[in-house]
Amino acid sequence: MFDVQNITSDGKQKQRLVLQDGTQVDIEMEYLPLQSGWVFNLIRYQDFEIRGLKICVSPNLLYQYKNVIPFGIAVTSRTGFEPTQQQDFSSNEVKMYILTQEELQIYEDYLSNG
Numbered sequence: 001m002f003d004v005q006n007i008t009s010d011g012k013q014k015q016r017l018v019l020q021d022g023t024q025v026d027i028e029m030e031y032l033p034l035q036s037g038w039v040f041n042l043i044r045y046q047d048f049e050i051r052g053l054k055i056c057v058s059p060n061l062l063y064q065y066k067n068v069i070p071f072g073i074a075v076t077s078r079t080g081f082e083p084t085q086q087q088d089f090s091s092n093e094v095k096m097y098i099l100t101q102e103e104l105q106i107y108e109d110y111l112s113n114g
Contacts, residue, residue: 001074001103004096007089012041019071020100029055036084045069056082060099060107072099072107 004017007029017025028042038055043062048069053061057080060072074097077083088094099107 001097001099004098007096009087009090011086017098019098021070025071025098031086033086038083038089043073045071055096057094060104063107066104066108070101070104072104073097074099 004015004027006015007013011031011033013029015027015029017027019025023046026042026044027040029038030041031038040053040055041051043050043053048065050062050065055061055075057075057077059074060066061075062069062072066072075083075094076097077088077094079093083089083094085093089096
């Protein structure tokens, strides 16, 4: 798991993240003030794309794609509240992490064992 760095309070952001195996993930995020929240306008991994995914506190926002992509995205909050403010990531109130395949398997095992 690694912390996604350099998320600022800018309303629109792009980042290219490098996974452990050297492959890349492009993300585009946007803060929507009328909805008081952040969304992924784009998550691109090779030929796979996700658009319009609301960013919320989750152990793996991409769980439903576990058989398609080799990573996940976890979002945590110090208070447990959703990221509703434009500065939530830049203030470290909310953190975003990229999960490895091994971590995805640990989470899957946890869910399977109830």
